[in-house]
Amino acid sequence: MSSQTEKLLDAREAKAEIERLSRELSHHDKLYHQEDSPEITDAEYDLLRRKLEGLEARFPEFALPDSPTQKVGFTPAPKFSKVRHKIPMLSLNNAFSEEDVKEWLERIRRFLGLPEQEEIVLIGELKIDGLSFSARYEHGIFVQGSTRGDGETGEDITKNLQSILPSILTHNPPAVLEVRGEVYMSRGEFEALNAKQKAAGKPEFANPRNAAAGSLRQLDPEITRQRGLKYYMYGWGEISETLGETYSDHITAFGKFGLHTIAGFFENNTVYTLHSVEEVIRFYSAISNQRYSKIDFNIDGLVYKVNRLDWQQRLGTVGRAPRWAIAHKFPAEQVVTTLENIEIQVGRTGTLTPVARLKPVNVAGVMVSNATLHNEDEIARKDVRIGDTVVIQRAGDVIPQVVAVRTHLENSVPYIFPHTCPVCGSYAVREEGEVAWRCTGGLICAAQAVERFRHFVSRNAFDIEGLGEKQIQAFWEDGLIRSPADIFRLDYAKIRIREGWGEKSAANLEAAINKARTVSLSRFIYALGIRHTGEITAKLLARHYGSYAHWKQAMLALEPGSDAWSDLLTIDGMGEIMANALYAFFHEAHNRELLAELEKELRIEDAAAVESGSAISGKTVVFTGTLTRMTRGEAKARAESLGAKVAGSVSAKTDYMIAGEEAGSKLKKAAELGLKILSEDEWLAMIG
């Protein structure tokens, strides 16, 4: 925050300052909204506004009745601007049974190397079925709010969150505090809203979550304000000081600052600590029983979190979820309906997926008319036939599934899975050991081509705005794009004159495509749509090889048994199946041609080491022998988080060998190769 509000003003000064700021803001409001000729940038405007809001919160008696802070936006912003989360917003792994929870706890115990008798204290919380947000407070004043987005970049919803979260925190909050939590709509508000929508002839929302989403992501924050949204917080991003050694210490402090914490939801703000699996199970069944009676908003499970923050820190994250927390989901809801037809969808990689077309039915608040039937074997195993009465289920945000058949129609016959592609007519094949039938049409198959393009431009790949399914389909049909590289060679003169396009939209598309010409290595790899290479694998590859040139060189040298092959398999998380898929991709001439064409159009950025400042960033390390101060798993995770590559075997490329007790042949080999060998203590000293 500015030094202006930081220093304590006396009442007289505050009054004068409030009046001055109000006048100034009104002036800028008028210029912006009525005359379309702002004199200051949005950032400068926001700063003025925050200053005024901060002062009004501290001296409400001086706030002017027509204060500009009370008028929320006249003209909607063209679209939400982006906010980068310095600390990523994570997701959670799920547990669907007691067994899953037990295994999770056991993994934690093993990872931390804790003895059987050491208690792992957990905090039990409700898992709110809403939308996550991050809200930044500086010197106790709300300055910015954002959605989760992809976890790394969200949308700026400051104005919308303003009416939901406190604008000011009390009792000495840290200078910087990023509060993270969930915005939700209670079931009561949801029903009232739908009644209103219906009366006004507007579409109703399917469930409270959708209603909350629709209400929060409004360009006009006034609408958000009227929708009665609420929030609970359950975590934090950046924080300028620590508020204790445990999660519960922090939660208690947040409560004092005036924030609603979900951990403090229960009577007398009790934070539930759970000390054993038995207590976890009791907590789960107690809450399940009160789910609809005592809780007026939807929850889709419970969340358990390790209370000790030093343990949280050591446990770290895998992919997008922390190891120290888990969502214990409530069981899926099941309903009965009629299966009207079975249709075959063709995916990006040519997989034929059978989809059940259902008589629409409401499952857990959502209308469902499609469900997956997985594959040929599943259909046969359940003997699913067209016309059947079936049981379907839906859990959380996963695709609804057909669980079982109740009854067949009279005279019905078993379903026969097609052996040709319904889109291009090519033969489909089912390889030995595989469950899926796959179309052999490749890029000549419209379904695969369009799907491939969609994937290529999708948010976590090239992220090209303005190139949605509709446009891709049309460009493909008219022969404008045949290879993904064509996207970067579009003739905008031709696009400008297409139906539905114009100067402006063509120019926007060109700008978006030009922006996408600079791409990170991991996004690039992910965009290629190589089988078994999802986002996480793409990131692992990018981190391991560092640059596009290295990666490509290594992939071209892949051959089972080669050095490149064993080097690839040293990556933690990489297996034979993925290696085979990469090998197959690079083996195809048309893929190599595609890469050559893309290279001409793009600037592929090197992968940044995770903590580039660390002594081991970019180095390859090998652990051997028994470590005494941490488990092998933890040591590995720690090294990786510092930007090192952890390899399983010693080679001339190894930078450091960390030798624990009773190290054997690997140590010998390292010594022979003259590698740098560290003891566990030396290693710990080195990484601090």
Ligand code: IVH
């Ligand atoms: S903790 C680092 N706690 O569930 C862990 N999440 O399915 C971050 N959610 O993305 C999440 N209630 O949006 C946490 N008590 C709770 C939650 C909660 C709801 C949401 C959150 C998260 C999603 C994962």
